[in-house]
Amino acid sequence: xxxxxxxxxxxxxxxxxxxxxxxLSSRDWLLGITFSVLIVGTLLINLTxxxxxxxxxxxxxxxxxxEGVRFPGWGSACLATGVLIxxxxxxxPAGIAAGLxxxxxxxxxxxxxxxxxxxxxxxxxxxxxxxxxxFFAGSLVAWVFVGPLSVPLAALAALGESLDLGVDxxxxxxxxxxxxxxxx
Amino acid sequence: MAGALLKNDLxxxxxxxxxxxxxxxxxxxxxxxxxxxxDNDVFFAVLILAIILLAxxxxxKRLKIISAIALAFIAGFALKDIYAxxxxxxxxxxxxxxxFPSLHAVTAFTLMVAFLDxxxxxxxxxxxxxxxxxxxxxxxxxxxDIAGALPVAILSYHIVDSRWKYG
Numbered sequence: 001x002x003x004x005x006x007x008x009x010x011x012x013x014x015x016x017x018x019x020x021x022x023x024l025s026s027r028d029w030l031l032g033i034t035f036s037v038l039i040v041g042t043l044l045i046n047l048t049x050x051x052x053x054x055x056x057x058x059x060x061x062x063x064x065x066x067e068g069v070r071f072p073g074w075g076s077a078c079l080a081t082g083v084l085i086x087x088x089x090x091x092x093p094a095g096i097a098a099g100l101x102x103x104x105x106x107x108x109x110x111x112x113x114x115x116x117x118x119x120x121x122x123x124x125x126x127x128x129x130x131x132x133x134x135f136f137a138g139s140l141v142a143w144v145f146v147g148p149l150s151v152p153l154a155a156l157a158a159l160g161e162s163l164d165l166g167v168d169x170x171x172x173x174x175x176x177x178x179x180x181x182x183x184x
Numbered sequence: 185m186a187g188a189l190l191k192n193d194l195x196x197x198x199x200x201x202x203x204x205x206x207x208x209x210x211x212x213x214x215x216x217x218x219x220x221x222x223d224n225d226v227f228f229a230v231l232i233l234a235i236i237l238l239a240x241x242x243x244x245k246r247l248k249i250i251s252a253i254a255l256a257f258i259a260g261f262a263l264k265d266i267y268a269x270x271x272x273x274x275x276x277x278x279x280x281x282x283x284f285p286s287l288h289a290v291t292a293f294t295l296m297v298a299f300l301d302x303x304x305x306x307x308x309x310x311x312x313x314x315x316x317x318x319x320x321x322x323x324x325x326x327x328x329d330i331a332g333a334l335p336v337a338i339l340s341y342h343i344v345d346s347r348w349k350y351g
Contacts, residue, residue, distance in 0.1 A: 028201050031331045038334060039309065042297075046305040071301065081338045088285075088332035089263075166346045171339055 004115065007064045008108040011079060015104025018083050019097055027093055034084045041080060045073040078170040079103075085174035090181060098142035098150060099177035102157045106139030107173055110161060124164045132162045149184055156180045203327045204272070207320035219318035222288065223279070232291055235311075239304065248348050249298040253291055256340035260290040260333065273323045285332035286325045289316040293337030 001009070022030045048057050049071055061072045069075060086099035114131020121127045139154035146153065160176035161169050222228055232253070240246050269284040292312035299308045316333070319325040 028327075031328060032201075032203070035331045035334060039313070042300060043306065043309060046300055046302075049301045050303055077338075081335050084331065085335045085339075088328065088335060089267075167339075167343060171342065175339075 003064065004066075004111065007066065007075065008111050010064050012104050012108045014079055015083070015100045018087075019100045019104070022087075022093055022096055022100070027087060027096065030087045030096070031084070034080060034087055038077070038080045038084060041073060041077055045071060045077060048072045074168075075170070078168040082170040082174040085171070085178060089174075089178045092181075094145045095177075095181040097145040098153060098181065099174055101142040101145065102139040102153065102177050103170065103173050105141050106135045106154065106157060107161065107169060109138035110135035110158075121162055124162055126164065127162050132158050135161055146181065149181065152184060153177060153180050201327045204320050204325075207317055208323050210321060215318075215321060219322050222315055222318050223322060223324070228288060228291070232295060235295065239299065239302075239308075245298075248344060249295065251348075252298060252341040252344040253294045255344055256290045256294040256337050257287060259340055260285050260287045260336050263332075263336065269329075271324060272326050279324055283325055284329045285336055286316065286319050286329040287333075288319055289325070289330045289333035290336050292316065293334050294341055297337050297341040 018030060018034070021033060044054060044057050047054060048061075057073065060076070065072060065075055082103055083100070086096050086103070090096045090099060110131045113134035114128045117128030117130030119129040121129055121132065136154045136158040139157055140150055142150040142153055157173055157176050157180070160172050163172075165172055222231075233250075236246055236249050240249065263285055264282040264287070267284045268282055271278055271281075271283040273279075289312070292315040296305075296308040296312040299305050302308075316330040319330065320327065
């Protein structure tokens with residue numbers, strides 16, 4: 001596995017862990033855990049940015065972080081924020097679960113398939129049609145939680161992910177999921 | 185005063201999380217006094233501005249922080265109306281408007297995020313958590329309102345920061 005594949009594996013595991021917390025306990029627990037992780041995470045990020053050596057963070061960043069990110073732990077912070085958006089802004093557990101599937105499976109598949117794709121999207125030169133289709137297909141697993149609503153959810157989340165908004169995908173996708181499931 | 189205005193006490197119908205209940209259950213006149221002081225919108229706005237002016241020397245960064253707080257505040261205000269969740273308190277002393285997300289927490293968290301790369305960050309983190317805690321202590325918000333404030337702050341600062349650098 002290369003770094004991006006390992007990164008997507010962690011991404012998937014985190015989202016599935018969040019899903020497990022939601023299904024086995026409650027939304028309150030998911031809110032509390034995600035909020036705490038984010039608070040502690042920002043403290044670790046700050047310490048690392050201030051040139052403190054934290055071996056766990058160094059190992060994690062070395063193994064999983066993308067090159068050229070804004071600060072060490074950027075990807076993890078965005079993912080935790082994305083999960084918190086879903087947990088806080090969707091009132092129904094089924095909606096949160098569907099959002100976690102889209103974020104964990106759809107986005108993960110999109111990256112893994114997309115980087116091997118050859119058909120560049122006309123509106124975003126950094127993404128491929130194969131990646132967007134993989135996102136859509138992977139997100140349909142949300143059918144388990146929201147039924148037919150998963151089709152427009154997957155389509156609109158795939159569209160949102162494919163746009164170059166200058167905002168991290170892990171933040172854009174939960175916002176799109178929340179809006180789509182709240183409106184529909 | 186804390187806890188005295190609770191709807192929970194009045195009709196027993198409100199479902200509140202354990203953390204919110206624990207924060208409201210603390211019987212400390214000093215904590216309540218400080219909480220009420222921070223609840224004052226004018227005092228809180230002046231305090232936030234003073235912190236920005238004292239903690240950041242660069243005018244450009246000051247403007248960026250104020251812009252991020254303004255965006256977060258507008259987003260938080262809009263979300264309050266969209267979600268229309270009633271406050272856990274009611275009656276005299278309970279602030280007007282909806283509960284979710286807490287605008288005090290949104291503001292404090294945005295300030296915190298803006299200083300993520302600074303040596304003083306732990307102080308900003310403690311300040312933000314304390315402001316959030318006072319909202320729970322007074323019974324004006326639940327933990328859900330606080331948790332909902334954090335992503336608004338992060339997203340708002342991220343949006344302003346990306347446009348500031350590359351816009």
